Amino acid sequence: MKKKKVPSMVKDQQLIKKRREQMIKAAVILFKEKGFHRTTTREIAKESGFSIGTLYEYIGSKEDILYLVCDAIYDEVSEKLKKRLKQDVEGIDSLKAAIGALFKVIDDLQDEVLVMYQESKSLPKEALAYVLQKEIDMTAMIEHVIQDCVNLGHLNLSDQxxxxxxxxxxxQAHMWTFRRWAVQKSYSLEEYIELQTQLILEGLLKE
Amino acid sequence: MKKKKVPSMVKDQQLIKKRREQMIKAAVILFKEKGFHRTTTREIAKESGFSIGTLYEYIGSKEDILYLVCDAIYDEVSEKLKKRLKQDVEGIDSLKAAIGALFKVIDDLQDEVLVMYQESKSLPKEALAYVLQKEIDMTAMIEHVIQDCVNLGHLNLSDQxxxxxxxxxxxQAHMWTFRRWAVQKSYSLEEYIELQTQLILEGLLKE
Amino acid sequence: MKKKKVPSMVKDQQLIKKRREQMIKAAVILFKEKGFHRTTTREIAKESGFSIGTLYEYIGSKEDILYLVCDAIYDEVSEKLKKRLKQDVEGIDSLKAAIGALFKVIDDLQDEVLVMYQESKSLPKEALAYVLQKEIDMTAMIEHVIQDCVNLGHLNLSDQxxxxxxxxxxxQAHMWTFRRWAVQKSYSLEEYIELQTQLILEGLLKE
Amino acid sequence: MKKKKVPSMVKDQQLIKKRREQMIKAAVILFKEKGFHRTTTREIAKESGFSIGTLYEYIGSKEDILYLVCDAIYDEVSEKLKKRLKQDVEGIDSLKAAIGALFKVIDDLQDEVLVMYQESKSLPKEALAYVLQKEIDMTAMIEHVIQDCVNLGHLNLSDQxxxxxxxxxxxQAHMWTFRRWAVQKSYSLEEYIELQTQLILEGLLKE
DNA sequence: GATGAATGAGTCTTCATTCAT
DNA sequence: TATGAATGAAGACTCATTCAT
Structure with a gap:
């Protein structure tokens, strides 16, 4: 699953990166507020700080922006998660740490994650497949942490x-954003992490 | 939170009901395929089996259709769930039964639930609030079942x-639809229910 | 210039007359409020007290209603004017009386006259010609009154x-309605008649 | 009473002016022929020489075009009238001159004045108030000329x-356009001015 | 590289009119 | 005769995209 190539008329790679970062930041703000379909390319250009003409120098279509947004969010989540996971604990504690790290990262990137959750379905087929693969990869990351516990004999679970x-x-991490209207009213992030970690672990720690 | 009144030019309530059912059915098919925004009112009319003029005899705006769809889905889920819950078991078994029932209902109405999950955010503010309330009500239903177990002393849980x-x-029930690309590939519905029920109950059955 | 025949599916002439009177009354109210184009046939039917289907039993098209309205207004103005003119004065006094009568009739039928002034241009060609002819006839009525004064030697005016x-x-009579926002603020009807009569007569009473 | 701001997506003020002039010219032609309501925005765009998309770069709604038209006509009438009134006569002669000037200007802008007369009622409330104010201003201009004669002792009239x-x-000036079907058949412009001026002045020159 | 005016296909919505009951 | 549901052509307006400067 290769990163889709978003076309640009501009050569300078440095500039492309800079402009696209502006676009992504602007798009997240707008998509969060009004959704992908209700946001116009003109608005994105304006919020990005350049003209509509310039916008189209760096992308091929409006959908490319959504793709850029989703891709960037995944990269950011992954990166932040990896940074937080660099802890030297083992076994159940490493799982607890992973859960905590994940929940905190998601909380950190709340708006971004929510946008991705709600709008990624509007991606064209191929781009959607690419993004889904990233989600699968991320699931695999968590899987590995759990599997390590199993391998260490701290948990007794089938592959399934x-x-x-x-x-x-x-x-449950995503829930923190897409059910924010309920969960963020009832719990602080710390409580949420505490309670969910407990429920999950008890679930796994069966005989 | 009152049911929003969708305007209609037609007087015959029987007919309104019938036509709106046609519309909802058509809309679910189309929304699932291409989403709310990419579906035109003309397409909905055509799929419903009548003209665009007739469509607008039964609604005030395109958004009304989305509202009708969401409202109908909730009612259907609720109704089916209530029907399945009329079992005369008690305690933990009733919770198991409830989980199974919920998961089966969601599986039954997969497309509908998925549409609601993905498109309800496009509802106008007020309608969204109404739909959210329905979700809260449904959560409360599950809460009651769990609380009964607590009251019977079969579970030892705080309100939180x-x-x-x-x-x-x-x-986790909804997940069955919005992560279908992963979970439905790995598990049959029965397996999924079995495994999730286990994980949940173990999580709750702590000392 | 023949009265245009407005088609009807109904035979009973008595009923046609009654229904059309209902329609005209309703239409004047609505046209005054929102103009011919912004008034829908449905609204006219409702205000008339019957269904849209029934409306079309008595006319052939929406424009027919406008024609009916204009025609009726002219007939009413004419009739009322004739009634008021049945006075047995002669010469300048009869002209004064005519002016007063005309102004009072127009004041009486203000809404109707205003509607006719503003909407008759929307009549189809032929109907417009017919209505224009009525206006010409009415002008001729006033002309005759003036001509009588000339014939009696009380005024010395060319045909032109x-x-x-x-x-x-x-x-100047119509002005009372279509410039109401100015003239009816500055003058009472009596003042208006008094002042205008004076200006007109002085204008005509030259050497 | 402030000039209403008509929204435009285009920044270049020069261009806005040019394009709106094209629109106004096109609109007058079409409104005269078929009225405001029967003229489509597409037709206006086409007659203006650009696309429907471009039309909407320079206005916010169809009604804005009508407002632009009415506003432009008033400005043109005012301007032309002021130019013609720069004569160095006094007293009754200045009144005669003013009447002649007014009638000639109206004759010059016949189509425009007629359109304004027939369609301004379709303006939204606020815009209508603005246009009415312009009419009041114009009436005041004539009032001043008459009042000057009174002040000079050449006429003896109350304020009313x-x-x-x-x-x-x-x-009477407007009449030349909105009763053209009668008056322009019977009189040349010169005759009309001559006769009306006479009738008016005799009316005012009472003892 | 940047700009923003121009484009027109596409969308929602209205409403005069018809016709089966 | 009366009703009102059904129809679909037509209209106002939007917005992604292009391209000349």
Missing amino acids: EVKLAAHNILV | EVKLAAHNILV | EVKLAAHNILV | EVKLAAHNILV
Whole structure:
């Protein structure tokens, strides 16, 4: 699954990167506020700080912006997560740490994650597949942490259970954003992490 | 939170009901395929089996269709769930039954639930609030089942834990549709129910 | 210039007359409020007290309603004017009386006259010609009154002057409605009649 | 009463002016032929020489075009009138000159004035108030000319009479367009001016 | 490279009119 | 005769995209 090439009329790679970062930042703000379809390219250009003509020097179509946004968000989540996971604990504690790290990263990038959750479905087929693969990769990251616990004999789970637990953990992290209207009203982030970690671990720590 | 009144030029309530059912059915098919924004009112009319003029005899705007769709889906989920829950078991078994029932209902109405998940954000503010309330109500239903177990002394959970568990159960049910590309590839519905029920219950059955 | 035949599916002439009167009354109210083009046939039917289907039993098209309205207004103005003119004065006094009568009739039928002034241009060609002819006839009525004064030697005017004076009188009467925002703020009807009569007569009473 | 701001997406003020002039010219032609409501925005765009998209770069709604038209006509009438009034006569002669000037200007801008007369009622409330104010201003201009004669002792009129005479003169000028089907058949412009001037002045020159 | 005016296909919505009951 | 549901042509307006400067 290769990174899709977004066409640009401009040669200077440095400039391309800079302009696209401006676009992505602007797009996240606008998409969060009004969604992908209700946001116009003109608005994105304006919020980015340049003209509509310039916008189209760096992308081929409006959908490219959405793709750029989703791709950037995944990269940022991955990167931040990896940074947080560089801890030297093992076993159950490493799983606890991973859950905590994941939840915190998602909380950190709340708006971005929410946008991705709500709008990625509007991606063209191929781009969607690429983004889905990233989600699968991320699930695999969590899976590995759990599997390590199993390998160490701290958990006793089948492969199926490992995979499902990973999905659950990821979705419970996302839930923090897409059910914010309920969960963020009832719990602080710390409480949420505490409670969810407990429920998850008890679930896995069966005989 | 009152049911929003969708305007109609037609007087015959029977007919309104019938036509709107046609519209909703058509809309779900189309929204699932291309999303709310990419579906035109003309397409909905055509798929419904009548003209664009007739469509607008039964609604005030395109957004009304989305509202009608979301409202109908919730009603259907609720109704089916209530029907399945009329079992005479108690305690943990009733919770198991509820989880199974919920998951089966969601599986049954997969397309509908997916559409609602992806498009309800496009509802106008007020309608969104109404739909959100329905989601809250449904969460409360699950909460009650769990609370009953607590009251019977079969579970030992704080209110916060009860509420969170209810959210988790609901989201895990929805997950079956919005992560279908992963979970439905790895598990049959029965396996999924079995495994999730286990994970949830173990999580709740702590000392 | 023949009265245009407005088609009807109904035979009973009595009923046609009754229904059309209902329609005209309703239409005047609505046209005054929002103009011919912004008034829908449905609204006219509703205001008339019957269904849209019934409306079309008594006319062939929306424009027919406008024609019916204009025609009725002219007939009413004419009739009322004739009634008021049945006075047995002669010469200048009869002209004064005519002016007063005309102004009072127009004041009486203000809304109707205004509607006719503003909307008759939307009549189809042929109907417009018919209505224009009625206006010409009415001008002729005033002309005759002036001409009588000339014939009696009380005024000394050329045919051209007689005709122009008639137009002026009529337009000054209409002015009472279509410049109401100015003239009805500055003058009472009596003042207006008094002042205009004076200006007109002084104009005609030259050596 | 401020000039209403018509929105435009284009920045270049020069261009806005040019394009709007094209639009106004096109609109007058079309409105005269078929009225405001029967003229489509597409037709206006085409007659203006650009696309429908471009039209909407320079206005916010169809009604804006009507407003632009009415505003432009008033400005043109005012300007032309002021130019013609720069004569160095005094007293009754200046009034005669003013009447002649007004009538000639109206004749010059016949189509425009007629359009404004027939369509301005379709303006939205606020814009209508603005246009009415312009009409009031113009009436005041005539009033001043008459009042000067009174001040010089050449006419002996009350304020009420002065105001009413001004209204009459203006309406008689407009009459030349909105009763063209009658008056322009019977009189040449010169005759019309000659006769009306006479009738008006005799009316005012009472003892 | 940057700009922004121009384009026109596409969208929602209205409403005069018809016709089966 | 009366009704009102059905129709679809037509209209106002939007917005992604292009291209000359």
